[in-house]
Every structure is written in C-alpha cells, then in structure tokens.
Amino acid sequence: MAGDGLAQALQALPPDWHGHYFDVVDSTQDEARAAAGLGAPARSIFVADYQRAGRGRQGRSWLAGPGDALMLSIVFRERATPPRPWRWTSLASVALAEAILELLPDLNPAIKWPNDVLLNDRKVAGILAETTSDGEQLVAVVGVGVNVNGAPADLERVSTAATSLRNVAGQSVDRGQVLLTLLRRIDFWYAKPWPELHGAWLARLWRRGQRLRLLDLGTEEEVVVLGAELDGSLRVRLADGTERHTTTGELIS
Ligand code: BTN
Numbered sequence: 001m002a003g004d005g006l007a008q009a010l011q012a013l014p015p016d017w018h019g020h021y022f023d024v025v026d027s028t029q030d031e032a033r034a035a036a037g038l039g040a041p042a043r044s045i046f047v048a049d050y051q052r053a054g055r056g057r058q059g060r061s062w063l064a065g066p067g068d069a070l071m072l073s074i075v076f077r078e079r080a081t082p083p084r085p086w087r088w089t090s091l092a093s094v095a096l097a098e099a100i101l102e103l104l105p106d107l108n109p110a111i112k113w114p115n116d117v118l119l120n121d122r123k124v125a126g127i128l129a130e131t132t133s134d135g136e137q138l139v140a141v142v143g144v145g146v147n148v149n150g151a152p153a154d155l156e157r158v159s160t161a162a163t164s165l166r167n168v169a170g171q172s173v174d175r176g177q178v179l180l181t182l183l184r185r186i187d188f189w190y191a192k193p194w195p196e197l198h199g200a201w202l203a204r205l206w207r208r209g210q211r212l213r214l215l216d217l218g219t220e221e222e223v224v225v226l227g228a229e230l231d232g233s234l235r236v237r238l239a240d241g242t243e244r245h246t247t248t249g250e251l252i253s
Pocket of ligand 1: 029143
C-alpha cells in the first residue's frame with residue numbers, strides 16, 4: 001500500500017532505536033547483519049518497502065509485493081552466559097501478537113512453534129532470528145515479516161495457508177502504525193525477566209494441549225503440544241504417553 005506511513009514512522013521511533021529505511025533491498029537481514037559486523041548498536045532497525053530476495057526459515061524465500069508487508073530486521077546484542085538465541089524469537093513473536101491485538105482488538109493472534117504468528121489458523125507473520133557470537137557477545141539479527149495489506153489473490157500465490165491483517169480485519173492497515181506498536185511491545189518485553197516472557201509466549205501458543213500431527217525428520221505422528229523448553233525446543237506428548245523434545249519438527253493441523 002504505497003503512501004501509508006511506513007517511511008514516516010522511521011522518523012518517529014521510540015528512544016534508543018536507530019532506523020534505516022529502504023524502498024528496495026535484497027533482504028533486510030543482510031543489511032542488518034552487515035551493519036552489525038560494522039558495530040551497529042543494539043536496537044538498530046532495517047525496514048524495507050520491498051525485498052527482492054526475502055528469506056524465511058529453512059532456506060525458504062519470503063515473498064511480498066511492494067507495499068504489502070511490514071519487513072524489518074533488528075540487531076540485538078546479548079552478554080548472557082550461556083547465550084539464549086531462542087529468547088529473540090519469542091520476544092518478537094509475543095511483541096507482534098500483542099501489537100496486532102492492540103491495533104485490532106477483535107483479532108486473536110496465536111504463536112505457532114517455532115516462528116509463526118497465525119490469525120484464524122493461517123500464517124500472518126514469520127520471524128527469522130539469526131545469531132552469531134564474537135566470543136564475548138551474542139549478536140542476534142531478528143527478522144520479522146508481517147503480511148499487512150496483501151490481497152487474497154496475492155497471498156494465494158505465496159501459500160494457501162497465508163493471510164494478511166487486511167484480510168482478517170476487513171480494512172487496510174497502516175504499516176507504520178504496526179511498526180511503532182511492535183517496537184513499543186518489544187521495549188516492554190526486552191526489560192522483563194526471561195521466565196515472564198516465556199510465560200507470555202506459552203499463553204499464546206497455538207493449539208497448546210490439543211492433538212496435532214508432527215512431521216519430524218521424515219516421520220509423521222500424532223502428538224499433544226505441551227510447550228517449549230527454555231532453549232526453544234518443542235515439548236510434545238506422544239500417543240504412548242511418553243514425552244519428547246524436537247528442534248526440527250513442523251506442526252500440521
Ligand atoms: C519465516 O516465515 O520463515 C520467517 C520469515 C521472515 C521474513 C522477514 S522479512 C524481513 C526479514 N528479511 C528477510 O529476508 N527475512 C525477514
């Protein structure tokens with residue numbers, strides 16, 4: 001949606017955020033990672049109207065037409081020992097779910113393990129957290145892609161399981177507002193102890209306690225989703241009552 005307030009929102013970031021805006025870029029992840037390597041401070045944010053080569057998890061591409069999506073990457077730095085890369089994925093997903101709710105209170109966002117935000121069981125956003133360590137610090141580049149104003153036909157081309165805020169809310173949504181609300185929720189959770197954030201993440205976990213199919217390393221089985229460990233691995237109960245963890249599986253409804 002050209003002409004919404006995305007570029008302007010970069011001029012109104014909350015304190016301590018450092019904004020960089022691109023009309024077109026290959027991937028904001030690459031911009032953020034390169035800047036992090038040159039010493040960009042924590043809370044540096046890279047936002048694009050359009051990406052030529054957006055990336056998702058597991059080597060997938062992330063596609064959105066110009067003006068349709070909110071696409072951003074944030075640099076975080078962490079000195080904790082041991083480092084907790086999972087924290088950044090949960091921080092972004094909880095903050096985004098709450099931002100959606102703040103702007104569109106009738107919606108019911110859920111977090112699908114490991115990195116999706118869903119509305120009505122369809123993916124509206126994905127998170128891609130990529131971490132590196134320089135021995136002293138963990139550097140996390142956290143990418144967030146939100147389908148904001150994609151029309152049904154465009155979304156169908158990407159995936160039949162995708163939706164957009166506009167699709168669900170029945171009205172177009174200003175990406176700048178989504179951005180600024182998201183950053184405020186990130187600031188809120190950034191200051192909280194990890195167990196509290198983890199609790200908020202669990203409370204929004206999609207289909208928690210329900211039976212689902214888990215596709216993992218070529219096998220598919222019925223599981224009940226129990227939660228996640230603090231390292232981010234998914235905890236499930238199998239049909240025989242035993243529990244196990246996975247970092248590689250995919251949940252199917
Ligand atoms: C996923 O669904 O697997 C994660 C998608 C992450 C997409 C965002 S868009 C902004 C940032 N730049 C990228 O190339 N990817 C992330």
